[in-house]
Amino acid sequence: MGKQPHVLAIPLPAQGHVGPLLKLATKIAEHGVKVTFVNTEFIEAKIMASMPEISAIGGSLIEFVSVPDGLEHGDIERDFEKSRNIMKKVMPGKLKELIEKINQVSDDQQISCVIGDVNAQWGLEVAQKLGIPSAAFVTYGPAILALQFHITKLIDDGVIDADGTALKDGLISISEGNLPWKFDEFPWMVRGQGKIQKIIFESSIEVVECVKMSNWVLSNSVYELDASSCDLVPNILPIGSLLASNNSRFLAGSFRPEDSSCLSWLDEKPIGSVVYVALGSSTILNQAQFDELAIGLESSGQSFLWVVRPDILWGPVAIFPDGFKKRIAGRGKIVEWAPQEKVLAHSSVACFVSHCGWNSTLEGLTMGVPFLCWPFFVDQYQNSRYICEAWKIGFELTRDDHGIVTRHEIQAKITKLFNEESIKGNALKLKEKATNSLAEGGSSYKNFQRFIAEIKFS
The missing domain is CATH 3.40.50.2000 (Glycogen Phosphorylase B;)
Structure with a gap:
């Protein structure tokens, strides 16, 4: 031996x-x-x-x-x-x-x-x-x-x-x-x-x-x-x-406790109806951008699951727009950290608003979920280009002249993605390709x- x-x-x-x-x-x-x-x-x-x-x-x-x-x-x-x-x-x-x-x-x-x-x-x-x-x-x-x-x-x-x-x-x-x-x-x-x-x-x-x-x-x-x-x-x-x-x-290997309550919340939602928003473990927003994201999700009319880390802003804790949580009650779920693979595998999730870190990119495409891409640094921009241009499984959220992704951009791209059957089809084909590689x-x-x-x- x-x-x-x-x-x-x-x-x-x-x-x-x-x-x-x-x-x-x-x-x-x-x-x-x-x-x-x-x-x-x-x-x-x-x-x-x-x-x-x-x-x-x-x-x-x-x-x-x-x-x-x-x-x-x-x-x-x-x-x-x-x-x-x-x-x-x-x-x-x-x-x-x-x-x-x-x-x-x-x-x-x-x-x-x-x-x-x-x-x-x-x-x-x-x-x-x-x-x-x-x-x-x-x-x-x-x-x-x-x-x-x-x-x-x-x-x-x-x-x-x-x-x-x-x-x-x-x-x-x-x-x-x-x-x-x-x-x-x-x-x-x-x-x-x-x-x-x-x-x-x-x-x-x-x-x-x-x-x-x-x-x-x-x-x-x-x-x-x-x-x-x-x-x-x-x-x-x-x-x-x-x-x-x-x-x-x-x-x-999560550094944060995962809130599994979001899974039972997803169980109550129709198939392909939920926008999942998670911008990674280190992305930092300012309060103005945070507000735009909140209002954009609200005005989209879709149900959404949003991961809001306690440190998602520099310095102070993020403040939600006045009356936001009351208005989105039942339609929106907010957690500090989510069991992401299980969320992406859930049948009610329709799209993934992501920073396009490589782990999130792989997880999303292996689960067959279309993307709305919001890259911030390092490899995320090129990952976003692969998603949108090479694989054609998502759209990029475009910043305005002040570097802000506005509420109107968020609402418009969510609506566009929900109505784009070719993106959904490409995502399922890529899922099959990734799944077959592991078989x-x-x-x-x-x-x-x-x-x-x-x-x-x-």
Whole structure:
């Protein structure tokens, strides 16, 4: 009997990164591979508080450990530069200590593979230094990764400068067959935040090096959704969509308690009648935009489920327009956080007003739900363009000259989407494509089985 394979999974400590890696870790564990999941102490406390069942369900599949990250509470959410610098300094040593401690326990339980978030470079670098095989886990779409692989060429060709700023207007294509990029919508572009843009751009360059040093590149995507981008990334293994709803024992990894009362509320609504609004875990609105969204939903005449985080505004708690909650009683449901996959899978949900983060994008299209796209930063603009232009499963909400999505725009686009049968049809076709990839013999199924076989018998 050989040594039991033992995977150490290391996410970037952020909601959109911990969740998909935890789903992957659970899937791996269910194939008989021992998994140790590493969170920072701050993130682990959040997950355990919001998901008490994680100890009972996860404990039988995955061992959870935490390490100190050197951060004060809130740093990771509010001070990107500070958190990145501290973690790059602190985490490698802590991870090395953890791996050495685990390896000392038993020769048969030693770490045989590290799966590290491609944006948490320290994990993959530690694995390389210790001579442990590693897999880079990519939580965003293959189009972004393909672009990152072309950064050096774009600089050499005079398309962008050394800080990632486009040197020409218009559309920029990295390869024939790929959806071109708008010059001001590269994922590292942060308007008015030059320092942050520089950090994200440098991280994009580091991603390429991490991918090159890894034995596997695991992508939470579906090959058929963007085959041309996948073909530009060496050794990529699209294994998505990674969904908790595929298995009752999968863990969503939510940082916030999910309000399941919205599911029984949805049960009472007609099929295809509800607008679901969720703008992610980090999108921030101002009060004026919040008011426009509220009135736009109200004036649409449709039932709606709206996720309103306590921190959806900078500073003060969001204030609803006068009389709003009374007027929409029965027709509108407001929750602080929702079990999103279950909501999107519900037959009463007709469309998804989304920020177009990659996790939300994958979840929506895998459930066959049309989109109203409201991107804010990083990869969300290009994801929105895939939704609207490449896949044709949604419409974009257009901002006015002041950067506001008005109530009239919201009302008009909801009405348009409810009456657009071609969008609904395309969404169902894409759902079938994504679902088939996960079924036995599908592309994601075969890629995952290949990875499991290789870590078991390598």
